[in-house]
């Protein structure tokens with residue numbers, strides 16, 4: 001155990017992971033307002049949208065419009081998801097200064113999600129990495145299905161390590177390890193993180209837990225104890241991947257911040273402002289917040 005870090009950076013993924021999975025089409029103006037509200041809570045990284053194929057994810061077809069309209073607050077980073085060079089070009093044209101590429105540790109999930117093998121997906125990153133380097137754009141990397149796959153079941157740890165190491169070696173400054181279907185438990189999360197940290201420095205790792213089985217906060221804690229200092233989460237606990245059968249929302253940002261602050265770990269986030277934003281979002285989406293902390297705040 002490396003001991004919990006004193007400071008943790010939250011990567012807020014609600015506007016992307018959350019809104020990609022909503023059944024209803026959310027107006028662009030609501031998406032913009034969500035990002036702007038989040039920008040005022042002290043969050044320093046907000047994944048704003050996704051430049052994937054609008055045929056695959058119609059929910060985020062307005063990525064360019066949304067990205068252009070966001071108030072870019074100094075000191076806040078607004079990464080966007082890109083699956084390929086075409087997505088990178090769209091993101092770059094919209095003015096993105098940071099992008100995130102994504103692959104998975106499981107072949108079957110990758111095929112369903114991006115219609116490519118793991119090797120093909122990594123091939124697709126090469127022109128993205130090259131252009132990003134030339135433009136001075138930072139690239140984050142995601143590895144999905146690190147604790148299990150909805151189609152393949154068990155995912156061997158060596159596959160997780162291999163994909164994470166390759167993405168890091170290609171130049172991703174940070175690798176986010178995703179439990180896409182929220183199937184992991186703390187012991188497995190810890191073992192997975194340890195295995196990856198054997199190849200990629202822990203400072204370059206982040207964790208991304210979906211809360212399908214109520215394990216996400218416990219998994220976050222186990223990984224903090226291993227020394228990880230970057231946690232992905234989603235305001236109001238929205239989220240899920242449309243191509244991951246049975247996946248539900250991410251761990252709620254409000255609940256992560258409450259836990260961290262309670263442990264004396266600094267996040268720089270104004271919790272009441274974050275709760276207010278999450279409650280506003282759930283009223284816009286027309287469903288109850290999944291954040292327990294937010295629910296408790298309204299009694």
Ligand code: HMG
Pocket residue numbers: 017020050051052053054055056057083084086087088090102113114115142143144145177178179180208210240241242243
């Ligand atoms: P494909 O159909 O194999 O692609 O999809 P293609 O290259 O054959 O292109 C098909 C059509 O899409 C063409 O248009 C392209 O121009 C267009 P047509 O000629 O038919 O009119 N196209 C694009 N349009 C706009 N932007 C683009 C783009 N690329 C192609 N970037 C592809 C392959 C990767 C595009 C598709 O499978 C895709 O977009 N998948 C994305 C699925 C997705 O967004 N999943 C959710 C995000 S991942 C996630 O949530 C997990 C994560 O949170 C971590 C975790 O929880 O584990 C990150």
Ligand code: MG
Pocket residue numbers: 017178180208210239240241250
């Ligand atoms: Mg996710």
